[in-house]
Amino acid sequence: MTFRRPRKLVLLVATAVALVLLCCGGGLTVLLLNGLNSNDDNRLLNASFGCGQGGVVDPDSSLPRIRPYSTEEIRNAAIIINVGADLKLPPRAWVIAVATAMQESSLSNLGHLGTRNDHDSLGLFQQRPSTGWGTPKQVQDPVYASTKFYNKLKTIDGWESMSLTRAAQKVQISAYPDAYAKHEPLATEIVNSLADGAAQAVGNSANLECAAAGQIAASGWTIPVKAPVGSGFRSPERPTHQGVDLIVEKYRPIIAVASGVVSLVKCDEDFRGRKTCNVDGYPGKGGCGWMVEIIHAGDVMTRYCHMVQRPFVRENQQVNAGDVLGRIGSSGNSSGPHLHFEVHLNNDRSSSGAVNPVRFMQQQGAPLGNEG
Structure with missing residues (x-):
């Protein structure tokens, strides 16, 4: 040729x-x-x-x-x-x-x-x-x-x-x-x-449906679950909210948004130091419930909270974009079934490393649901 x-x-x-x-x-x-x-x-x-x-x-x-x-x-x-x-x-x-x-x-x-x-x-x-x-x-x-x-x-x-x-x-x-x-x-x-933006599926409903159907953007990223965004990132009502809440029914699969290595799997303690993640939580209880963290290329960390049961992955496991991590639940500090999803840069697990997941995922060509 x-x-x-x-x-x-x-x-x-x-x-x-x-x-x-x-x-x-x-x-x-x-x-x-x-x-x-x-x-x-x-x-x-x-x-x-x-x-x-x-x-x-x-x-x-x-x-x-x-x-x-x-x-x-x-x-x-x-x-x-x-x-x-x-x-x-x-x-x-x-x-x-x-x-x-x-x-x-x-x-x-x-x-x-x-x-x-x-x-x-x-x-x-x-x-x-x-x-x-x-x-x-x-x-x-x-x-x-x-x-x-x-x-x-x-x-x-x-x-x-x-x-x-x-x-x-x-x-x-x-x-x-x-x-x-x-x-x-x-x-x-x-x-x-x-190639005129070929590596990003930017911002329209067809692209959102594509990502939700399991398509992986050219950047290697996809969405964790098809769901609208409820509570947003650091909103006036919740200025310390370091992620977004994706509102969806219990037991829906949660998938890894990009390939990486699982860095944390745990039942997060509530405000009273209890590890009670196999039951539904409530507002003010504290903690992420059953949760997973993944380290991706470029030291980007993603966090997935409030799963209904012990996650399906283990620490140090290598996962690909689209692999199932667990299922939607309401464990921990939660008022109902949803996925609390966070993105942190430089593998900084603190609030100072957190960035707006809606904006970040849009840039990866895997837009989350419209912010509500």
């Missing part, structure tokens, strides 16, 4: 464009009704975007400057995205691929590096001809290298819900398996910038 350098895109405002958006199980197909046809050199995306938004990626257009990468390196990222789109893979795969190339080559198409070279590793992904990735010439072709990466990714069962670093490691078999995680935020930004 050879990458053909496309001609500059004509102004889309002069082109009649029909966008057919089939969300949650469909795809976004870009159809040009006038001026271009399916054989045109412009590499228009005909891709599965899930429930995100997306657009044309033209590697030869005036690409945005995204520091610390050069124009040529961002062009390589655009090629990686295009190949993923051509293969009908969702934006989550593009983020994984771009982040992997960021770690392996800083988005540079590496040639032979002499004594600095890691064995015979070449190209965007440091693929090794000696281990079957292709000839030296092939693995230095960005389209070929990207295709090989995606084809290997597709063979990994459950890659869509894995943490980025686990999925990348299963493809690359790197000596530094945890190194990929640090690139996830900027890789998501690059995909959003080049």
Whole structure:
């Protein structure tokens, strides 16, 4: 497969464009009704975007400057995205691929590096001809290298819900398996910038329904439960409320919003020091009841409170986005069945580390219910 350098895109405002958006199980197909046809050199995306938004990626257009990468390196990222789109893979795969190339080559198409070279590793992904990735010439072709990466990714069962670093490691078999995680935020930004927001499902009811149906955004995040937001974050009525309450009936499954490691599972003590979590609580009792905390990439911690029974996970367990943690209940300081959900930055479990979950989840492309 050879990458053909496309001609500059004509102004889309002069082109009649029909966008057919089939969300949650469909795809976004870009159809040009006038001026271009399916054989045109412009590499228009005909891709599965899930429930995100997306657009044309033209590697030869005036690409945005995204520091610390050069124009040529961002062009390589655009090629990686295009190949993923051509293969009908969702934006989550593009983020994984771009982040992997960021770690392996800083988005540079590496040639032979002499004594600095890691064995015979070449190209965007440091693929090794000696281990079957292709000839030296092939693995230095960005389209070929990207295709090989995606084809290997597709063979990994459950890659869509894995943490980025686990999925990348299963493809690359790197000596530094945890190194990929640090690139996830900027890789998501690059995909959003080049593909018109494809890595985020921003803010409409269709996207909320998609997330609620179990879809995982390209950022790797999803919602913990489909439910409206009742009591909000640090509202005037509850200024010390460090999360949001998602109001839903008892026994509904609660899922992990992103991959990570379970850092805490416990029955939280009430104000009188009692651990009585197997019964419904009441306002003023104190405590989170049955609760779980998870540490995600970037030292983000999420907290889930008031479960009806002992959670299904254990401390130090690795979980994927979408794994069931427990069930909705009303244990602890609670007036009725709901999930109290918190997000903390820098693994700071105190109130100073807490951020508004509604705003944070919106930024991840997994919006919670409308705040009530």
